[in-house]
Amino acid sequence: MTKKVVERVQGLNGTIKVPGDKSISHRAVMFGAIANGKTTIEGFLPGDDCLSTISCFQKLGVHIEQNEDEVTVYGNGWEGLKEASEILDVGNSGTTTRLMLGILATRPFHSVVIGDESIAKRPMARVTDPLKQMGAKIDGRGEGNFTPLSVRGGGTNGILYNSPVASAQVKSAILLAGLQSNGLTSVTEPYKSRDHTERMLTAFGVELEEKNTTVSVRGPQMLKAQHVTVPGDISSAAFFLVAGAIVENSTITLTNVGINDTRTGIIDVLNNMGARLQLKNEKVVNEEKIADLTISTSKLSGIEISGEMIPRLIDEIPVIAVLATQANGTTIIKDAEELKVKETNRIDTVVNQLKKLGANVEATEDGMIIQGPTKLTGGEVASFGDHRIGMAMAIAGCIANEEIVIHGVDAIDVSYPNFFEHLNELI
Numbered sequence: 001m002t003k004k005v006v007e008r009v010q011g012l013n014g015t016i017k018v019p020g021d022k023s024i025s026h027r028a029v030m031f032g033a034i035a036n037g038k039t040t041i042e043g044f045l046p047g048d049d050c051l052s053t054i055s056c057f058q059k060l061g062v063h064i065e066q067n068e069d070e071v072t073v074y075g076n077g078w079e080g081l082k083e084a085s086e087i088l089d090v091g092n093s094g095t096t097t098r099l100m101l102g103i104l105a106t107r108p109f110h111s112v113v114i115g116d117e118s119i120a121k122r123p124m125a126r127v128t129d130p131l132k133q134m135g136a137k138i139d140g141r142g143e144g145n146f147t148p149l150s151v152r153g154g155g156t157n158g159i160l161y162n163s164p165v166a167s168a169q170v171k172s173a174i175l176l177a178g179l180q181s182n183g184l185t186s187v188t189e190p191y192k193s194r195d196h197t198e199r200m201l202t203a204f205g206v207e208l209e210e211k212n213t214t215v216s217v218r219g220p221q222m223l224k225a226q227h228v229t230v231p232g233d234i235s236s237a238a239f240f241l242v243a244g245a246i247v248e249n250s251t252i253t254l255t256n257v258g259i260n261d262t263r264t265g266i267i268d269v270l271n272n273m274g275a276r277l278q279l280k281n282e283k284v285v286n287e288e289k290i291a292d293l294t295i296s297t298s299k300l301s302g303i304e305i306s307g308e309m310i311p312r313l314i315d316e317i318p319v320i321a322v323l324a325t326q327a328n329g330t331t332i333i334k335d336a337e338e339l340k341v342k343e344t345n346r347i348d349t350v351v352n353q354l355k356k357l358g359a360n361v362e363a364t365e366d367g368m369i370i371q372g373p374t375k376l377t378g379g380e381v382a383s384f385g386d387h388r389i390g391m392a393m394a395i396a397g398c399i400a401n402e403e404i405v406i407h408g409v410d411a412i413d414v415s416y417p418n419f420f421e422h423l424n425e426l427i
């Protein structure tokens, strides 16, 4: 485990091109792997999670070449996937696990899926239950709720599924299975989750229908190879958006950031708190909106974050909690019980680590309550193997009165391998 000392900074200034979007990078590789022809990806995120996706599909017989942020996937259609002689190791990646399960559910062969300690604790029944209802044979600990999981796919039928959670991973897994199942597959969720799957499947030639929070596909369908340009990840940009707002004497520009409406909860939160944030050069690339974002040191007020907003910023809550420690008044985050089943229980990890730095924060059943502003103190904190906790702590370190020591910063490689280089460039 690696540790890092972060000291208070006097200002953060400059321009950063954040790495490629993690959700879109995973999907580009997977959809390329099941498409017919050569898919080329530029701006791919070479973080550990997306590299796990590449390695799993290579084990399934797909030829994939990767050179930093450029990837070529030589797809041979659904039939191009072959029974792997090795275990498929997803590492720390929930997206790899759940979306790949959706694909494997329709493949007429046996697969074994395993991941790291964190993955072994994350609930998979949310996808394995509906996939079993479609006809896939899936087993594992807790009747198929936890890895290691074994899958024997094939012979699946469509499903009309009412998902109890707003989860793009659940929605995507079922839709992917639906593409190779008989008849109609339809997923309805309580709130709309990120829609990268819908957008990219359409670009790959799939016909799907969207109505309110329901998405439907009819099987069987084939995918046609594409060129994918991956926008910068707003979830990675979020760390520097918060840093720019709370560190004195700062102005930070983040270029080429994906601003898909299902992901921009962080922009709404910053605006609602009163941050000095500007969007420029808006355009659409590959069905996805992008823009350059500029943020400057801001006077902030506490707000309530709840309901349909939650899926639009679920991954940003660790750093939003840091932001809220510097806002005037109370910030209430609720309806966010999904935080408990992320890479760590993020209600516990965020609250416990921020308390060590002197923040006034209390956990609730479905979120947290933060009183601000507080001056953060130094201390020793840990990522607990969770990339976003590690980065949120580093941003807290930029405003703490004394140095902070962060244990387990290697976890940050999952989504932002050059995070500290970018931070240093801004100092």
Ligand code: S3P
Residues within 6 Å of the ligand: 022, 023, 024, 095, 166, 167, 168, 169, 170, 172, 193, 194, 314, 315, 338
């Ligand atoms: C993701 C969806 C979200 C998000 C995760 C990536 C995706 O999870 O937290 O980091 O790529 O589909 P859920 O859909 O399970 O909420």
